[in-house]
Amino acid sequence: MAVNPQQELIWQGRIHLGDEPGIYGDAHYSGICAEFPITIYRSDPSKTDDKPFKLVLETEDLNTYNGYPGHAITVIIYEPDPNQQFHSVERVIVQGRFTSVDNNRKEIEVKPGTAKGLFSITVRLRVDTSVNPGLYDDFIWSKLSLVSTDYTYYASFGFIQQ
Secondary structure (H helix, E strand, O other), X not given: OOOOEEEEEEEEEEEEEOOOOOOOOXXXXXXXXXXXXXXXXXXXXXXXXXXXXXXXXXXXXXXXXXXXXXXXXXXXXXXXXXXXXXXXXXXXEEEEEEOHHHOOEEEXXXXXXXXXXXXXXXXXXEOOOOXXXXXXXXXXXXXXXXXXXXXXXXXXXXXXXX
16 A cells, blocks of 8 residues: 655744844744644544654744754643543643754654544744854744645644534
8 A cells, every 4th residue: 555645734924933023024023932723633533543644844044053952843732631621731742853954844743642533732833042042043934734644634723622
């Protein structure tokens, strides 16, 4: 059976991350962090396997200094709180780093767990703050996509009430 990866655009725009507002006049300035809510759907809602998918973050002008860890990527899943109705619990499912070596494109593999149906995640990109203030990298986050093998998952921007 052939593997057929599908890349689906979730969001596209221009968000300026960094510590010097106004460098990119055509972009929204978010400061040192941006986080996007996403709803992930299983193509077969009855499936509960932990088959992975990839999130692809694309940027412009992302540069990091040698010897520093790079910009933090965090993927968080929101799960129902078993102790309180209408509450959720955040659980970090993936952490990674985005550096100059990635050439403005970073793929992060996500294993979502075994929940049925749809689930809610956020993708956070945070500027490397181990560099002294005033020397933070300023760059643009321009695109977020999902890559799913054999159309196992698809996504929508924002949270959907379950």
